[in-house]
Amino acid sequence: QVLIEECEEREIELDEGNDELAEMLMEVDEFEMSRDIGKAIKALWADSGIQACYDVRSEFQLIESAKYYFQNISRVAKSDFIPTEEDIVRSRSKTTGIIEMNFELEKTPFILVDVGGQRSE
Secondary structure, eight states: OOHHHHHHHHHHOOTTEEEEEEEHHHTSSSSSOHHHHHHHHHHHHHHHHHHHHHHHHSSSSOOOTTHHHHHHHHTTTTOOOOOOHHHHHHHHOOOOOOOOEEEEEEEEEEEEEOOOOOOOO
Protein backbone atom coordinates (compact mmCIF):
# COMPACT_ATOMS: atom_id res chain seq x y z
CA GLN A 1 0.00 0.00 0.00
CA VAL A 2 2.87 2.37 0.77
CA LEU A 3 4.33 1.88 -2.72
CA ILE A 4 0.94 2.42 -4.35
CA GLU A 5 0.40 5.63 -2.35
CA GLU A 6 3.89 6.87 -3.20
CA CYS A 7 3.31 6.17 -6.92
CA GLU A 8 0.13 8.25 -6.76
CA GLU A 9 1.83 11.07 -4.83
CA ARG A 10 4.77 11.16 -7.24
CA GLU A 11 2.47 10.81 -10.27
CA ILE A 12 4.21 7.61 -11.36
CA GLU A 13 1.89 5.66 -13.61
CA LEU A 14 1.39 1.94 -13.27
CA ASP A 15 1.57 -0.42 -16.24
CA GLU A 16 -1.60 -0.91 -18.25
CA GLY A 17 -4.19 -2.99 -16.41
CA ASN A 18 -2.60 -2.66 -12.97
CA ASP A 19 -4.67 0.30 -11.73
CA GLU A 20 -7.51 -2.07 -10.80
CA LEU A 21 -5.13 -4.31 -8.85
CA ALA A 22 -3.78 -1.29 -7.00
CA GLU A 23 -7.30 -0.11 -6.13
CA MET A 24 -8.17 -3.59 -4.86
CA LEU A 25 -5.03 -3.75 -2.69
CA MET A 26 -5.71 -0.32 -1.21
CA GLU A 27 -8.97 -1.75 0.22
CA VAL A 28 -7.25 -4.72 1.89
CA ASP A 29 -6.75 -4.82 5.65
CA GLU A 30 -3.03 -4.93 6.49
CA PHE A 31 -3.40 -8.35 8.15
CA GLU A 32 -5.45 -9.95 5.38
CA MET A 33 -3.88 -12.44 2.97
CA SER A 34 -5.29 -14.74 0.32
CA ARG A 35 -4.22 -16.33 -2.93
CA ASP A 36 -5.88 -13.47 -4.90
CA ILE A 37 -4.17 -10.81 -2.81
CA GLY A 38 -0.86 -12.62 -3.31
CA LYS A 39 -1.38 -12.71 -7.09
CA ALA A 40 -2.17 -8.98 -7.12
CA ILE A 41 0.93 -8.18 -5.04
CA LYS A 42 3.09 -10.34 -7.32
CA ALA A 43 1.73 -8.59 -10.44
CA LEU A 44 2.27 -5.13 -8.96
CA TRP A 45 5.78 -6.00 -7.78
CA ALA A 46 6.61 -6.69 -11.44
CA ASP A 47 5.10 -3.34 -12.48
CA SER A 48 7.60 -0.79 -13.86
CA GLY A 49 5.90 2.05 -11.97
CA ILE A 50 6.12 0.23 -8.64
CA GLN A 51 9.77 -0.60 -9.36
CA ALA A 52 10.49 3.07 -10.17
CA CYS A 53 8.89 4.06 -6.89
CA TYR A 54 10.82 1.35 -5.02
CA ASP A 55 14.05 2.74 -6.49
CA VAL A 56 13.48 6.00 -4.56
CA ARG A 57 12.43 4.28 -1.31
CA SER A 58 15.03 6.25 0.63
CA GLU A 59 12.75 9.27 0.18
CA PHE A 60 9.87 7.71 2.13
CA GLN A 61 9.34 5.15 4.88
CA LEU A 62 9.23 1.56 3.63
CA ILE A 63 10.11 -1.42 5.78
CA GLU A 64 13.56 -2.67 4.78
CA SER A 65 12.39 -6.26 4.28
CA ALA A 66 9.66 -5.33 1.77
CA LYS A 67 11.62 -6.62 -1.22
CA TYR A 68 12.19 -9.99 0.47
CA TYR A 69 8.48 -10.49 1.11
CA PHE A 70 7.46 -9.25 -2.37
CA GLN A 71 9.89 -11.72 -3.93
CA ASN A 72 8.46 -14.51 -1.77
CA ILE A 73 4.78 -13.56 -2.03
CA SER A 74 3.72 -16.76 -3.82
CA ARG A 75 4.91 -18.78 -0.81
CA VAL A 76 3.70 -16.31 1.82
CA ALA A 77 0.19 -16.10 0.29
CA LYS A 78 -0.42 -19.85 0.50
CA SER A 79 -3.17 -20.90 2.91
CA ASP A 80 -0.79 -23.38 4.59
CA PHE A 81 2.05 -20.86 4.93
CA ILE A 82 4.42 -21.57 7.79
CA PRO A 83 7.14 -18.92 8.26
CA THR A 84 10.75 -19.94 7.91
CA GLU A 85 13.44 -18.75 10.31
CA GLU A 86 14.42 -16.12 7.73
CA ASP A 87 10.81 -14.92 7.47
CA ILE A 88 10.74 -14.46 11.24
CA VAL A 89 14.08 -12.66 11.38
CA ARG A 90 12.97 -10.28 8.62
CA SER A 91 9.59 -9.56 10.20
CA ARG A 92 8.89 -6.36 12.10
CA SER A 93 6.37 -5.25 14.67
CA LYS A 94 5.72 -1.56 15.23
CA THR A 95 6.75 -0.45 18.67
CA THR A 96 7.06 2.83 20.54
CA GLY A 97 9.07 3.78 23.56
CA ILE A 98 11.97 1.83 25.03
CA ILE A 99 11.51 -1.83 25.90
CA GLU A 100 14.16 -4.00 27.55
CA MET A 101 14.05 -7.79 27.47
CA ASN A 102 16.42 -9.87 29.57
CA PHE A 103 17.14 -13.44 28.56
CA GLU A 104 19.82 -16.08 28.87
CA LEU A 105 21.24 -18.20 26.06
CA GLU A 106 23.64 -21.02 26.89
CA LYS A 107 24.25 -19.48 30.34
CA THR A 108 25.16 -16.10 28.83
CA PRO A 109 22.88 -13.23 29.91
CA PHE A 110 21.64 -10.82 27.24
CA ILE A 111 19.69 -7.58 27.33
CA LEU A 112 17.75 -6.79 24.17
CA VAL A 113 16.78 -3.12 23.90
CA ASP A 114 14.06 -1.97 21.48
CA VAL A 115 14.16 1.80 21.08
CA GLY A 116 10.88 1.93 19.14
CA GLY A 117 9.96 3.28 15.74
CA GLN A 118 12.08 3.36 12.59
CA ARG A 119 12.49 6.99 11.67
CA SER A 120 9.97 8.81 13.81
CA GLU A 121 11.67 8.15 17.16
